[in-house]
Amino acid sequence: MNIALKPINKQNYEAVCDLEVTEEQEDYVASNMWSIVESKFNDNYETRAIYQDEEPVGFFMWVKEASHKISIWRFMIDQNHQNKGLGRNALELALNEIKQEPDIRVIEICYNPENPVAKDFYSSFGFNEIGMDDDNEDMLAVIELETV
Template sequence: MTNIHCAFVRLAPVASDNYEAVCDLKLHQTQEIYLASNLWSLVEAAYEPGCFPRAIYQQDQLVGFVMWVQETPQRVSIWRLMVDRQFQQQGIGRAALKLALAEIRQMAGVQQIEICYVPTNPVAKDFYASLGFVETGWDEAGEEMLAVINL
């Protein structure tokens, strides 16, 4: 779904002035099984090297969270993407992921962007495929589907 307001979507670093609000963002209860909490994600970002946590804003309103990690000099993995339940179905997630992909593409040496998702998630496969991700099979743990964009 496209929304004219998506032109105003932007990413910003998670910092001392917005990390609590990022932690307060909520998914619909039925979506919580598919994604780790933002609190856990920020803990990961603090202790895992190469993490890039970003707050998603629609104009000045915090509406979501995305995080990726540079796994190797050539490969970046998107670990999280969420839009608060009250801002879903407006195209914000699509706009935010496009911005994240653009930022990742600017990283020197990156040749592949990957994302994993739970195959029972009813929207993930089509959503990621529409942005260029191609399924390659199960992740190393055999729990989630892996999809990649080769640059």
């Protein structure tokens, strides 16, 4: 399985915008189109298409919220490509890329606490739940990196 993260650009943005989650997942994930627009008008937003071979199959967006903290705001795998291990491989690639940022000590992610697989999935990467977010809607989980 050849998984890669690639920048969103003129050649692939439409294909990424066409990716969709299942109807049951729609309440948990913002549209890729909205996320791409958001990234173009805000500083420190990074977007990546998740590719399997030469086909876009998912999307990431993360935001450097402080000099020491990056938050993963968007992460989705297209409904036609779920349950194949792509998300696990893609998140590993994203975390490796994020960890290359100088001075990053915290990586955070939020998810709906009603999502039946999120806690186990994210904790398997080292994310630890620290409580509900400021809006009291999503669970906040973090990875605290060792400082060198």
